[in-house]
Amino acid sequence: MKSGPGTLVSVTRLASYEPAEVLHALRVCLAPLGGMEAFVRPGQRVLLKPNLLGPFPPDRAVTTHPSVLRATAILVREAGGLPFIGDSPAVGRLARVAQVTGVVPVVRETGASLLELEEPAEFEVPGHHVFPRLVLARCLRSVDVVISLPKLKTHAQMTLTAALKNQFGCVPGLRKSEWHFRLQERPWLAALLLDIHRVVRPSLAIMDAGTAMEGAGPSAGRPRWVGALIAGTDFAAVDTVACHLIGLDPMQVPTCVAARQQAFGQTELNCLQIVGPDWRSLGVADFEPPPRSNEVLQMLPLPGPVLQRLRRQLSPRPEIRPELCVRCGVCEERCPVVPSAIRPHAPRSRQIDDRRCIRCYCCHEFCPAHAIELRVPWPGRWLPLRGAAEVISRCLGWVAGLRGSRSPPR
16 A cells, blocks of 8 residues: 655564564565665675663563564675664663573574674764754764664653654663753653754664554553554654554654654655555554653643643652562662662652652663552643643743743753
8 A cells, every 4th residue: 555645654564573474574664665775785884773671571572573683684684784783771781681682592693793882972963953962872983874673662751662762772871861861851852862863864764563562661561462564764754654553643752743843754644655554454543652741731831940840740750669679779770860869778658759750750661670650640630631731821821932942951
């Protein structure tokens, strides 16, 4: 099926993660884009950037499935390229994460090399919207092509983690948490993700939408079979198609909103040329979104301090489940607040300092035991359901403009 003129996105049905099935499906998916040969020339060093959040087995749907990574590496080899598999995991070192996620057998079979994206270097950001320079992985300078292999998952803070967000893994180590602290408003964090994309310049996105994650993603949600591969060179368009597959409005995803505001790719479905089976036949009607966040606040023309206060009252709050907590300390280590706003070893009433918690949900995302829940307070549950944001916005129209175009936090 082909739908609409304009940006090309290829969608292919995936019956299973059986290696031969995935390899065939990926060939079919890339054919309308010119095949792997359109992106890789003989002798080029090719970075394959999967989502390797942490040491989670493939069946948990937290990380890019190794069969998708394997098929991509095989096609890179066939095109004459030299595949490197690289990421900076949020939890654990790459060698350990590669073992648990099933990447090590892929490396052995395909002859690919592991590339840990940890050594930092400063890069200029062409056409930046946040900062003119960013610290990313130095090894980005030593590769010729970057192919992004995102996993289709919900995300507690950013609603969806997909193609546009996948390059965040090129930020070395704990600097990811630092960015969460510096850019606590989702629009600024989304703009940063697009700036990272401008530096990394990935040539192709191949999204693993076989088993996706619904609910409390990006690590504590539930696996949900979607059965698709999605590929394209316009990452905003790939994310837009992914959103529609799971019944999500792209304008609820901060990265898609930022892309539309910056004219960074195509986010209008009717402006896409979608090649493959009718995407509606692959759609999941009752896909569960992440817990409600505070996107409703962005509609209100309020000054920053007022928004910050409302944000605390309406946003989901992290809470440690003692029966699941293994006291590993990852949440305390990765909390961007200094000193940490979460202390798993403290008495339960003092484990989370709610006054200092910035609602970045790093603790929820990085917890390997999924012991941190996001509980939505009753005002946060009520406000979006009543459409009260629009009402409040009209009543407070006289303060419009007070927020202005605030500069990003330094």
